Amino acid sequence: MLTFKVKKRASFLTLILILTVFAVFLILKSLSDNILYFKSPTDIKTSEDLIFNKKIRVGGMVKKNSLKINSDEIKFVITDFKNELNVSYSGTVPNLFTEEKGVVAEGKLQDKKFFVADRILAKHDENYMPPELKGIKKKDAK
Amino acid sequence: MIKFFNNSNIFFWIEKFTNFINSIFFVLLIVAISFALIFSPPDYLQGDSVRIMYVHVPAAWIGLASFTLIAFLSILNFIFKIKNLFLISKSIAPIGLMFTCLAIVTGALWGQPTWGTFWAWDARITSMLILGIFYLLFIFVNKYVLDQHRANKISSLIAILGAVNIPIIKYSVEWWNTLHQPASIKIAGASTIHSSMIVPLLLMFFVLILYCALIFLMKYKTEIIRIKKKNLKRL
Numbered sequence: 001m002l003t004f005k006v007k008k009r010a011s012f013l014t015l016i017l018i019l020t021v022f023a024v025f026l027i028l029k030s031l032s033d034n035i036l037y038f039k040s041p042t043d044i045k046t047s048e049d050l051i052f053n054k055k056i057r058v059g060g061m062v063k064k065n066s067l068k069i070n071s072d073e074i075k076f077v078i079t080d081f082k083n084e085l086n087v088s089y090s091g092t093v094p095n096l097f098t099e100e101k102g103v104v105a106e107g108k109l110q111d112k113k114f115f116v117a118d119r120i121l122a123k124h125d126e127n128y129m130p131p132e133l134k135g136i137k138k139k140d141a142k
Numbered sequence: 143m144i145k146f147f148n149n150s151n152i153f154f155w156i157e158k159f160t161n162f163i164n165s166i167f168f169v170l171l172i173v174a175i176s177f178a179l180i181f182s183p184p185d186y187l188q189g190d191s192v193r194i195m196y197v198h199v200p201a202a203w204i205g206l207a208s209f210t211l212i213a214f215l216s217i218l219n220f221i222f223k224i225k226n227l228f229l230i231s232k233s234i235a236p237i238g239l240m241f242t243c244l245a246i247v248t249g250a251l252w253g254q255p256t257w258g259t260f261w262a263w264d265a266r267i268t269s270m271l272i273l274g275i276f277y278l279l280f281i282f283v284n285k286y287v288l289d290q291h292r293a294n295k296i297s298s299l300i301a302i303l304g305a306v307n308i309p310i311i312k313y314s315v316e317w318w319n320t321l322h323q324p325a326s327i328k329i330a331g332a333s334t335i336h337s338s339m340i341v342p343l344l345l346m347f348f349v350l351i352l353y354c355a356l357i358f359l360m361k362y363k364t365e366i367i368r369i370k371k372k373n374l375k376r377l
Contacts, residue, residue, distance in 0.1 A: 009221045017302065024306050036319045037264035059319060094258030096187060104321055121257045126326040128192060129336035130183030 038104045041083040045112065052109050058085060059104040059123060067099050078103060078115075089117040096122035152366060156359050163356050167349070174349045177342035185339075192339070194252040199327075200347040202245035202270070204354060206308060208238030209273060212280070213305035216298035228294050229369075231301065232284055233361035237354050239277035246270060257321060265314035266322035269307060276304035 028035065038059030044050065058078055066077035074093065078085045087105050097103060102123030107116050178196035185192035212231040219227040249267070250260040261267065279300050287293035315324045327333040333340065 006221055013217065013220055013302065016299075017306075020303055020306050024310075028310075032318075035265050037262065037321050038319050040319070094256065096256050097258075101187075119258075121259055121262070121321060123321055124188070124256050124323050126323045127334045128185055128195070128326060128339050130338055131186040132183075 040080040041078055041085040042080055044085060044109070045083045050109060050112065052111075055106060055108060055118075057104055057106045058087070058115055059102065060085075062097070062099050062101060062103050064099050074120075076103075078105065085115050086113055087115045087117050089120055091118070091120070093120045094122040096124060101125075153363070156363050160356065160359050163352055163359075167352050167356065170345075170349050170352065174342065174345040178346055182342045183336075183338055188256055191252060191255050194248050195339075196342055196346045198245055198248040198252060199343060200350045201241045201248065203347065204350060205238055205242035205245055205270075205273065206311060208234050208241070208354070209277065209301070209304065210308055212238065213301045213308070216301035219294070220298040220302065225294075228298075229362065229365045232297075233358050233365055235277060235280050235284070236361065237357050239274065239281065241350075241354075242270065242274045242277060246274065262321045264320040264322055265318045266311065266320050269311045269314050272307055273304070273311060276300065276307065280304070 038057035039047075040060055041058065044058065060078040060080040063077040063079045063084065066075075068075045072090055074089045074091075076087055076089075076099075078087055087107075089105065089107075097120060102125060104121040104123055105115060105117035106119040106121070108118075109115055179193060182193070182196075184190050212234055215227045215231040218224065219231070246267075249270075253262070254260050280297050283297045283300060284293050287296060314320060315322055326335045327340075335343065
């Protein structure tokens, strides 16, 4: 079964696989900033070279009681429970956009605390349940 | 072993399996679809668009699983040169491609009402697209490289290299910030899908697996007929 040719092919394959995994790892590591779909408020607070004139994405939770909807503007606070960022936006929002739910905002930073979005995406979490159960959970929480 | 892989013997078993699956497939399909579309509750947040999940998640699982299987068979095939394994992986590839595309399309249809966009270049979705490209490469090499031995060798290598992408897809939602939500059903630990939604999900998964088996048997049969036409007694 294990002739010389078989052994040769097996070692060739192992070598190729190890090299590929290593190469992919290096590529992903060097691209890691671009692979992140959005930055968290903490990332923005701690980063040294902030980009103000280019579009970026910021994501996190919509802070409780921070959502204010006027006739021409929606204001809310994105939080990752450590740091916060004020966001202003005018336009339509997806159905799932509410307080205490995940959100990704696309737009430009004005300064470290203020972000003007021109697109809002809602982020869904991994929980799925029927509506009756949600009521029960809320009552338990109270 | 050699006797089992005799052509007429394989034919006999393929016929038997196909008939068996055909006899239960449509009943199970109707049961699973009625569970997914009628009897399962809507989601507390998404409402009825949660029902897309019952196709999306099994399709993605099957897309990943068949590529893993192809890669595994390709490793054995590359080292031991067993022709039968090559025929099997060749028959699985179109099924995997179809379900990967299905996962991407249903994901887009779900993303529009919930996220607010059809497409996002986040890690999960992009790596899934790359999986689809690897499937395409695998199929095209088998179709357009005329020399059988070369096609076998090149496509095996493509499958083995593409296998590096599989763990990236699986863990993309944990390693990086993505728009796509993390896995709800974990290998270890409690799942975050309510049990009234897990039952239709697993039913749909089972039915789609049966469908895959059906298509696979048909494809495999054609491949064997092709071999038979060349007047080879066994594989």
